[in-house]
Each structure stands twice: as structure tokens, then as C-alpha cells.
Amino acid sequence: MDHVEIFKALSNKTRLQILNWLKEPELNFPEQKQHAGFDHGVCVGQIQLKAGLTQSTVSEYLSVLQRAGLVKSKRVGQWTYYQRNEEAFEILSQMVRAEI
């Protein structure tokens, strides 16, 4: 994964917030429990509500995070669930320590 693309994905307050919210889905997206549980992550609509931006913007931001490898997604029916890719953060942490 391209380093610049990762850092660009992280260069936005809302996208950093989304990543942070996804650290504790149960806490930050309580409605998701009624909806479908947290097995595959949180659906776009829940994230959009919390972010307070338009649907198109949030969908685009999630794509940016995914292209950078920072989140994983899974389509189930009409919903797309997003969750953090923790391995990517571990690798990024090592990269910042040793490569940059």
C-alpha cells in the first residue's frame, strides 16, 4: 500500500473520527445492535448519522479508508458493513517507527 495514500486518508478530521468510533462499535453505534449486531462491523447509515455529513460524503470517506487498507467492508443484503483492519494499524505503526 502506498504510504502517501495512507497518510492522505488520515489527513481528515471526520475520517479520523470514524476510525476512532469503529474502535468501539457497541459504545458508539448502539442502534447497530438492534439492526444486525456487530459481527461484520457497522453499516454506512449508522456512521452517517454519527458523522452528521451527507450519505454521499460518508460513503466516499469509507471508500477512501478502504482504498488505504485501513478498513474492511462486507456487503450483506442491501447493507455494507465496515470495520477497522487492525492489522493495517499494526503495520503502519511499525512503518512509522522504522521506515519513514
Place this chain on the structure above:
Amino acid sequence: MDHVEIFKALSNKTRLQILNWLKEPELNFPEQKQHAGFDHGVCVGQIQLKAGLTQSTVSEYLSVLQRAGLVKSKRVGQWTYYQRNEEAFEILSQMVRAEI
């Protein structure tokens, strides 16, 4: 230090290269040895030569990196020497691992 500002500073290929070059000043800036040694880092002119961009652009990029806390500078005579702030990378690595 603001996280977004740090990631923005890292969201540029040339700035990432500069940081990488400054990991091994003796290797990447051999002329600096004749000039003044590496005690305080590498002067702007050497970095500019290596980057192949204009003096104003490189000076600006170094300011961006400094505002993000990623490099330190020291003015000596008419030269400004820049070096990496290794502590910042250690903190950033921890932040990526635990906070983001």
C-alpha cells in the same frame, strides 16, 4: 500536536523522501561533510539539491515538517540545519498503535 496536521505533513512524496534522507545524512548528503559536518543536521541548500525542487518550495516543506514536530532546526550563521525529531516518530508510532 494536532494529528491531522501531522498526517498532512506526511501526505506528500517529497516530504516523505526528505524525512527518509535525514535518517542517514552522511549517506544522503555527502557534501554536507565538507560544509559543516552533521552535528546540527543538514542545511536547506543540500536538501534542495537532492529534492530537485526550488529553494522556496523546499524551505516551505521543511517548515511544514517542523510545524508538525517531525523535524528540529537550528540556525547557525546564514545556514539553517534540519534534523529529524526521532522522539516525534516514536510518539506517532504509539499513537497509531493505540489512539487512532
Place this chain on the structure above:
DNA sequence: AATGTATATCGGAAATTCCCGATATACCAA
């Protein structure tokens, strides 16, 4: 004081990012 060198700052054109509304696509239900 006058000139030369190193760096910083200013002003701006082109490219990119931010975020929106509108529309398209995918899936589900009746």
C-alpha cells in the same frame, strides 16, 4: 556601506480535496 550567499516569505496558477445534491445501482418486499 556595498555586495554576495542562505533562507524565509509573498503572490499566484494549476491541481487536488472537501462536501454537497442529484442520480444510479443493488437488493428486498409486496
Place this chain on the structure above:
DNA sequence: TTGGTATATCGGGAATTTCCGATATACATT
């Protein structure tokens, strides 16, 4: 098939970033 819901994609105005040339500032030398 028709209509409804969730998400993705498109087109674009405003803001920001990229990188430049010109100029300002700081210091050293003569």
C-alpha cells in the same frame, strides 16, 4: 413488476495544497 431502502457514483463550487518565481530578510565579507 412496482415501489422502497441502502449504498455508490457523478458533477461541481469552494477551499486547500502544490510548486513556482519574485522579493524580503539575515548574516558574512570586503
